[in-house]
Amino acid sequence: MKTAYEILGIPPDQEDDAIKQAYLIKVKQYPPEQASEQFQKIRSAYEAIKDKKSRINYELFYQPEANFDKLLARAFENGPATAIDGDSLIKLLRSGIEESL
Amino acid sequence: MASLTKLSTGILQEKAAASLASGSYKVTQEIYKILLKRENKPRYRQGLADCYMQRARLSAEQGKYQEAITFWENHRDYSDTQEVNEHYVCWLLKAGQVAKLKAYLQNLNSECLEKDYPQLALLLGFVHLGGKIDLLQWLPENTAFTMQTHAMQQALAALQHNDLALMQRHLAKIPFRSVYRDFRTVLKAVSLLCESPEKASALLAKITPDSLYYPLGRLIAVLLLNGPQLTEALLALPQQQQLLICKAKDWTPQQIKLLRTLSRQKHLSDKIKFDLAIQYQTLLGADYAQRFCLAFLVEYPAGQRQYNKAFGALPAFEKWRILALAAEAKNNMFEALDYWDQGLEQLHTNKQHNALKIALILRHMTNLCPASEVIAYLLESLEYDPEDRGTHLQIIKLYEQQGEKKQCRKSLEKALALFPGDIEFLGLAMQAAIINQAFKKAAQYADKILRIDPVNTQAKQVLFNSHLNHARKLLNSKKFHLVAKEIKHAEGLNLGRHYPALAQILNGFFIYMSEDQAQGAELIEKGLKLSTEGDFITRFRIINEALLLQIPLGPLLRKISTLEKNYSLSNQELNAFIKLLEEQHKENNSALIKTLDQLKKEFKSLLKNKQLKQEQLLDLMQCLNRINHFELMRHCLSCAKDIKSSQAWGFYKIYITALGKPAAVPPFGIQKLQQLYVQAKDQGQQRSAVLISTFLEKILHYHHIKIGNDDYFEDQEDDFYDPYEAIFEQLDSRTIAKVHRKIENLYKSLAEDQLIMSLIEMLPDKKDIPLLLKDEDLIDALLFLKAAQELNLEISITATELLAIAKQNNETSFPFPF
Numbered sequence: 001m002k003t004a005y006e007i008l009g010i011p012p013d014q015e016d017d018a019i020k021q022a023y024l025i026k027v028k029q030y031p032p033e034q035a036s037e038q039f040q041k042i043r044s045a046y047e048a049i050k051d052k053k054s055r056i057n058y059e060l061f062y063q064p065e066a067n068f069d070k071l072l073a074r075a076f077e078n079g080p081a082t083a084i085d086g087d088s089l090i091k092l093l094r095s096g097i098e099e100s101l
Numbered sequence: 102m103a104s105l106t107k108l109s110t111g112i113l114q115e116k117a118a119a120s121l122a123s124g125s126y127k128v129t130q131e132i133y134k135i136l137l138k139r140e141n142k143p144r145y146r147q148g149l150a151d152c153y154m155q156r157a158r159l160s161a162e163q164g165k166y167q168e169a170i171t172f173w174e175n176h177r178d179y180s181d182t183q184e185v186n187e188h189y190v191c192w193l194l195k196a197g198q199v200a201k202l203k204a205y206l207q208n209l210n211s212e213c214l215e216k217d218y219p220q221l222a223l224l225l226g227f228v229h230l231g232g233k234i235d236l237l238q239w240l241p242e243n244t245a246f247t248m249q250t251h252a253m254q255q256a257l258a259a260l261q262h263n264d265l266a267l268m269q270r271h272l273a274k275i276p277f278r279s280v281y282r283d284f285r286t287v288l289k290a291v292s293l294l295c296e297s298p299e300k301a302s303a304l305l306a307k308i309t310p311d312s313l314y315y316p317l318g319r320l321i322a323v324l325l326l327n328g329p330q331l332t333e334a335l336l337a338l339p340q341q342q343q344l345l346i347c348k349a350k351d352w353t354p355q356q357i358k359l360l361r362t363l364s365r366q367k368h369l370s371d372k373i374k375f376d377l378a379i380q381y382q383t384l385l386g387a388d389y390a391q392r393f394c395l396a397f398l399v400e401y402p403a404g405q406r407q408y409n410k411a412f413g414a415l416p417a418f419e420k421w422r423i424l425a426l427a428a429e430a431k432n433n434m435f436e437a438l439d440y441w442d443q444g445l446e447q448l449h450t451n452k453q454h455n456a457l458k459i460a461l462i463l464r465h466m467t468n469l470c471p472a473s474e475v476i477a478y479l480l481e482s483l484e485y486d487p488e489d490r491g492t493h494l495q496i497i498k499l500y501e502q503q504g505e506k507k508q509c510r511k512s513l514e515k516a517l518a519l520f521p522g523d524i525e526f527l528g529l530a531m532q533a534a535i536i537n538q539a540f541k542k543a544a545q546y547a548d549k550i551l552r553i554d555p556v557n558t559q560a561k562q563v564l565f566n567s568h569l570n571h572a573r574k575l576l577n578s579k580k581f582h583l584v585a586k587e588i589k590h591a592e593g594l595n596l597g598r599h600y601p602a603l604a605q606i607l608n609g610f611f612i613y614m615s616e617d618q619a620q621g622a623e624l625i626e627k628g629l630k631l632s633t634e635g636d637f638i639t640r641f642r643i644i645n646e647a648l649l650l651q652i653p654l655g656p657l658l659r660k661i662s663t664l665e666k667n668y669s670l671s672n673q674e675l676n677a678f679i680k681l682l683e684e685q686h687k688e689n690n691s692a693l694i695k696t697l698d699q700l701k702k703e704f705k706s707l708l709k710n711k712q713l714k715q716e717q718l719l720d721l722m723q724c725l726n727r728i729n730h731f732e733l734m735r736h737c738l739s740c741a742k743d744i745k746s747s748q749a750w751g752f753y754k755i756y757i758t759a760l761g762k763p764a765a766v767p768p769f770g771i772q773k774l775q776q777l778y779v780q781a782k783d784q785g786q787q788r789s790a791v792l793i794s795t796f797l798e799k800i801l802h803y804h805h806i807k808i809g810n811d812d813y814f815e816d817q818e819d820d821f822y823d824p825y826e827a828i829f830e831q832l833d834s835r836t837i838a839k840v841h842r843k844i845e846n847l848y849k850s851l852a853e854d855q856l857i858m859s860l861i862e863m864l865p866d867k868k869d870i871p872l873l874l875k876d877e878d879l880i881d882a883l884l885f886l887k888a889a890q891e892l893n894l895e896i897s898i899t900a901t902e903l904l905a906i907a908k909q910n911n912e913t914s915f916p917f918p919f
Contacts, residue, residue: 024632048340057459057461060462060465061354061426063430064392064393064395064399065392065396066393066399066785067393068378069333070328071378071390072329072359073327073329074364074386074389075356075381075384076331076332076335077327077328080269084291084294084321085349085868088345088349089257090231090257092317092320092342092345093231094232095320095341095765096317097227097228097231099316
């Protein structure tokens, strides 16, 4: 689970102005009418850390997740699916044949 | 076997049929061999052939392919029909019997393999494309099957050269119903992996589990997965396939190493998870790994040292914070409160620096603590962060809900001193002033609000009513020269809806009283025409106004000719009337009951013709209850017979009979109320459930019964008597938790005899030592007191008093008869 800072793409030691600036940039990237779900996340993240008081509140009650599966998923995160070359496909095919037979 | 040969042919035939049916193919096979020796009958041959076929199938299922081949060949020798069997080909492939396979395929003698033997063609094409054996060399040339196979090979070659357009051209040569149709789907999906993963996934989903290409499709689909699903799918694959996927995904050696490590683990223990998170923190992201380990320490506290080594020592407060949040996540609210309290103790070491944190935690604790302690937490939080507007507002509203008028007023004053221009606080102060009948003050607040927010409707309404009320006062005291000004001020507020009509009507009353009754009545009629509230409400207003201004009703009503007598009351008008009654009651309209009494005959007959719905009945009953009009309540209930079976109806029947007095509810009424409460809760009738439970609480309170004891009526005898409970029950749960922690520490720091000695020291008279030693309850109570004293908590009880209770308790308890 990403932190509010990660959602806005800023380090955790930023001040109000920098946070607002990052928020506005993100909103431009994900306007509500085009990416409502993403926008909601950005909005919530901004609300959570927009001023000093809310940042202290966020740090106090932000609960890190003890989900090992999600942590592992980060290790194997490789962006979008990669193209597969013919050689690998033949090898996979052979492997599939072994399994089917 | 020797015994079988002695049996007659008839019995052997019967035995063959029986053993075949029971699946004893070996026995059946021997019987048929004996029968064949006696007579070469076709049905004996076929019987034997069938036995071999079944045994071949069973051997193949056990992975004994060589044996399966032999049995099938035996079957072929005895069978009259020479069918082609793709299973045989499959077993030959598995057993590596290339020579037999070659001979078999060369003898197939089929010009149209795909049509004659589709299953075999499918298998052959599948194996050929894998490239292990060139099967085409043993099959007739220039058939549709061979041509399609060539096209598929060319498509694969084009893919190898990354020429997707050429691959598509070759795939286009494959007919729709070809044996290669599923492989064509796989290749199309592969070509879409980057461009459109969703389409690729949809294509792969079309390959059914019974297809030979299904495992291949599933492998390709793994490439499209992400997150935990990818990890799960990868770990389910054999190593060779894992490595192929890793290569296709272009993974780093570290990623592959982690995957291999995970594959080797049969069970991921907490220790392994913790170790892996630390070991692979660069790959997992150092921040993420640290956050995971921090949260995981709750489940795996043994990792503390390792954590400190990897990420630095954990601050004491942080430990309690994580424990508290973890307890909250598990809904262990009291445990969470306790952890937060311990975290607060850490923060208290530098109160000035941590003031805001302390305040925020105390406010957070209100979500976890019992409702009765919320205000205390909020008030404490203001000691550390005094200007938190939200907290002030919350406190005021809580006091308001609890009916703590004095505390509410004090809190409101405090808030207004801090936030003098805050419309919400001013609005609350205005409402409070109305409730306290301080109308002048209410008008002052309304005036302040309108200076900040000139269009604030609520403030305008208050000011409007204030002007009209003042005008009435002036009329009653005959200060007519000032009345017109007040009414003009009210009109000047430009409120919409029925307000201009109200001002106009009062103006008519002013003229009626001060100058000319006929002209006044005319002006009142003009006001009535402006009104949009309906005939019944308008009549209510006229009568109410007359009563407030002490004008004789009869002559007035005779003069107002347009006042409708045969009026109706729509649902909308009834709702508006309920709202009006509520408002007038809030504003302490002195003539409200009298006005209602004047109109009750008409109101009753209007209600008789209405079919009241449950919500409407509840609205009306709650409103009439507030103004204490039981006569109308009784009538309303009789008019709502359609909903007689509802819990709301049942409740009000009991409530009205008892005139709303808890003391007047008989025992069977209490039981009935409890039944109604359970039914309302079960049926999701929240409003009825709240009404019933509120009244039940009052009844239980009246009978000095502890509220919340649901089982009171069922098992009073089961209650365990604790003589010290009454002393300590006054303490809040937070204090009790603190004391219990202290007791735990005392147990840890002192040996049992030391602990008892310290309790003995608390006794004023050493003669009581034997009593202490035999009374465990007294030991617990003294221990509680000792812990509280060490914490410097103010508990208004002494050891002497505890001892007195113990003595009294010992005197009243029955001695054992032995």
